[in-house]
Amino acid sequence: MGRHRAGAAAEAARDELFGSGIRLSLGQLRHEGAGSRVGFFTMARELPRLMAVTVRLGRAAAPGALAAIVIAELIGGVATVVTLMSTYRVLVPLMAGGPSRDRLLAAGPALAAIALAAGTASVMRAASKAAASRLGPRAERLAYTRLLERAAKVELAALEDAGFHNLLGAARQGTRATRVVITNAVALLTGLTNLVASAGVLTVLHPLLLPLLLATIAPKGWSAVRAARARFASAKRYMDLTRQLEVLGDLLSSPNTGPEIRAHGAAPYLLAHYDRLSSVAEEEQERLGRAEARGVLAGDALSGLASVATYAALGALLLVGTVPLAVAGAAVMAIRTGRTSLIGLIMSTNQIYEQGLFVLEWERACAEAEQRALHTGDLALPPHPVEIRTRDLRFTYPHKTRPALDGVDVVIRPGEIVALVGENGSGKSTLAKLLCGLYLPGGGQVTWGGVPIELLDRRGVFERVALAAQDFPRWPFTARVNLAIGRTDHAGDRERLWWAGLASGADTVAASLPDGWDTLLAREFMGGTELSGGQWQRIGLGRAWFRDAPVLVFDEPTSALDPRAETEIFDKVGTLAADGRTVILITHRLASVRRVDRIYVLRRGKVIEHGTHEGLMAADGAYAEMYRLQAEQYVDSPVPTADDKNKKEFSQ
Numbered sequence: 077m078g079r080h081r082a083g084a085a086a087e088a089a090r091d092e093l094f095g096s097g098i099r100l101s102l103g104q105l106r107h108e109g110a111g112s113r114v115g116f117f118t119m120a121r122e123l124p125r126l127m128a129v130t131v132r133l134g135r136a137a138a139p140g141a142l143a144a145i146v147i148a149e150l151i152g153g154v155a156t157v158v159t160l161m162s163t164y165r166v167l168v169p170l171m172a173g174g175p176s177r178d179r180l181l182a183a184g185p186a187l188a189a190i191a192l193a194a195g196t197a198s199v200m201r202a203a204s205k206a207a208a209s210r211l212g213p214r215a216e217r218l219a220y221t222r223l224l225e226r227a228a229k230v231e232l233a234a235l236e237d238a239g240f241h242n243l244l245g246a247a248r249q250g251t252r253a254t255r256v257v258i259t260n261a262v263a264l265l266t267g268l269t270n271l272v273a274s275a276g277v278l279t280v281l282h283p284l285l286l287p288l289l290l291a292t293i294a295p296k297g298w299s300a301v302r303a304a305r306a307r308f309a310s311a312k313r314y315m316d317l318t319r320q321l322e323v324l325g326d327l328l329s330s331p332n333t334g335p336e337i338r339a340h341g342a343a344p345y346l347l348a349h350y351d352r353l354s355s356v357a358e359e360e361q362e363r364l365g366r367a368e369a370r371g372v373l374a375g376d377a378l379s380g381l382a383s384v385a386t387y388a389a390l391g392a393l394l395l396v397g398t399v400p401l402a403v404a405g406a407a408v409m410a411i412r413t414g415r416t417s418l419i420g421l422i423m424s425t426n427q428i429y430e431q432g433l434f435v436l437e438w439e440r441a442c443a444e445a446e447q448r449a450l451h452t453g454d455l456a457l458p459p460h461p462v463e464i465r466t467r468d469l470r471f472t473y474p475h476k477t478r479p480a481l482d483g484v485d486v487v488i489r490p491g492e493i494v495a496l497v498g499e500n501g502s503g504k505s506t507l508a509k510l511l512c513g514l515y516l517p518g519g520g521q522v523t524w525g526g527v528p529i530e531l532l533d534r535r536g537v538f539e540r541v542a543l544a545a546q547d548f549p550r551w552p553f554t555a556r557v558n559l560a561i562g563r564t565d566h567a568g569d570r571e572r573l574w575w576a577g578l579a580s581g582a583d584t585v586a587a588s589l590p591d592g593w594d595t596l597l598a599r600e601f602m603g604g605t606e607l608s609g610g611q612w613q614r615i616g617l618g619r620a621w622f623r624d625a626p627v628l629v630f631d632e633p634t635s636a637l638d639p640r641a642e643t644e645i646f647d648k649v650g651t652l653a654a655d656g657r658t659v660i661l662i663t664h665r666l667a668s669v670r671r672v673d674r675i676y677v678l679r680r681g682k683v684i685e686h687g688t689h690e691g692l693m694a695a696d697g698a699y700a701e702m703y704r705l706q707a708e709q710y711v712d713s714p715v716p717t718a719d720d721k722n723k724k725e726f727s728q
């Protein structure tokens with residue numbers, strides 16, 4: 077009852093902080109989990125596929141190391157066969173009649189063979205381990221690089237899809253799992269060669285002994301596999317929760333949220349939610365642990381019974397004289413070796429399976445990322461600037477019902493400055509992203525030079541655009557790189573940096589920093605520093621200037637700038653257009669759009685008005701109303717200038 081209440085409280089915590097998203101994802105995964113609840117044999121079928129993925133990865137990462145492992149393990153297996161068979165050959169003369177000296181001498185060659193084989197096996201195991209330590213990290217790096225390469229190329233919309241995001245989370249775990257799988261695959265190979273060796277020897281000694289050996293181990297295998305599946309299903313189901321706990325942990329210790337957490341006294345509230353959410357994770361771990369313990373107990377009991385049966389059978393064979401004493405002695409050795417190998421084999425199989433399922437997620441994520449890769453046509457843009465136009469453009473974000481854009485028609489000619497204005501959430505930033513090809517239309521068209529964007533080589537479109545987004549990234553790198561990342565193939569271009577710095581005012585920011593352009597802009601690292609909001613905005617604008625593209629998109633470029641800097645920026649935007657560049661300007665500062673070529677006013681994803689400032693003022697519609705509202709803020713309480721004051725004093 078108490079537990080039930082704790083669960084309900086945690087559920088409530090999820091709703092309050094993260095909305096219903098996590099419940100949805102838990103529900104969905106429960107459903108998926110039900111579909112994938114399969115038995116031992118499905119797992120047995122999955123294991124080879126899982127191993128094949130890892131082996132392919134290993135072959136690509138370090139083929140030499142992989143070959144070394146296989147060879148060393150095979151030789152190790154042969155050495156085990158030699159050891160076991162030689163044991164039999166030692167026992168036969170030792171148990172025969174005659175003087176002890178003769179019996180020992182007769183057993184001598186077999187004893188020497190055992191020593192040699194044991195030595196060889198040790199050397200081979202060591203060689204195999206060394207090769208695995210080379211292979212593991214390389215495979216992990218290769219897996220991670222492949223994942224990142226593919227993830228960096230997917231459509232932006234895919235990155236914003238929570239399902240794909242979760243898959244990427246599991247895949248990232250999968251890249252780390254490759255190393256565990258490889259280490260355990262070596263152990264598996266060792267166990268397998270030893271097992272084959274013992275099984276072979278047992279079969280030679282007496283055919284009945286082999287099935288008995290297998291019977292001792294099968295229940296253990298069953299319980300281990302069951303536990304591995306349960307752990308994997310749980311890790312997947314709780315992926316969102318794990319991520320949200322990480323996020324809460326980061327928020328509680330981040331310098332960005334630090335001031336607000338302290339000033340608002342929010343720490344106890346967040347900690348309480350952390351506590352409740354982590355109690356859900358804890359409960360799940362407990363549940364898994366209990367289920368696993370039950371499975372282990374059942375497996376061990378069955379395995380114990382089978383062991384008793386094995387030794388009883390051996391005893392019976394000995395009693396009826398079917399098996400001589402030497403053979404029974406060797407059989408005991410082989411059973412012990414086989415059992416140890418089998419237990420090791422099950423442990424490693426268990427690990428391989430549990431971690432390998434994440435490796436399969438890695439493979440699935442790579443495949444899905446490839447499927448969701450940026451769609452691009454092959455038509456090249458002409459070298460000269462072209463007109464950008466939308467016709468009946470519609471766009472809805474994934475998992476949303478209401479369209480963000482609903483039948484938008486705009487035209488932007490080369491060398492024009494076009495402004496997009498409108499209330500919050502009206503679709504301005506979304507439109508800008510569609511114009512520069514970051515999203516593909518859900519309906520209607522975006523054309524560049526008359527060609528629909530889907531048919532164009534989109535890399536060519538990106539090449540022509542510099543985007544200073546509203547939420548531009550604050551890269552935790554040096555100030556220099558924060559600009560140069562706008563066009564990395566010119567990263568070392570000092571003249572470009574100087575020019576971009578001058579145009580955006582980022583040069584004055586750099587001049588105020590301890591190491592100038594080489595100052596690290598991340599206070600969480602040693603030697604790093606933090607900028608003010610306005611300073612960051614200058615850096616962000618500097619990046620767009622550094623990119624120096626024919627089409628510039630400025631989304632709220634001056635929201636954090638002081639009035640002087642703002643005026644300077646808008647003057648510079650004007651000169652960009654005079655130089656033949658096309659400028660798309662999104663702003664709420666209507667004073668700054670008076671001189672642009674055309675203004676589009678958006679509301680709820682539609683263009684409700686368009687024209688020049690004068691035309692829209694004359695039309696006396698939504699734009700005129702917004703403009704007057706802003707202008708009145710200044711007109712209602714006029715601030716006298718120094719000149720006004722002089723005039724007043726003069727008239728008195």
Ligand SMILES: Nc1ncnc2c1ncn2[C@@H]1O[C@H](COP(=O)(O)OP(=O)(O)OP(=O)(O)O)[C@@H](O)[C@H]1O
Pocket residue numbers: 236473474476480498499500501502503504505506507546
């Ligand atoms: N990445 C996204 N995923 C889902 N919905 C989004 C996303 N970005 C924006 N939206 C939604 O699309 C609609 C339009 O948003 P958009 O950012 O284009 O508006 P905007 O006019 O630029 O607003 P603002 O003036 O506040 O910047 C809003 O309802 C918003 O909630």
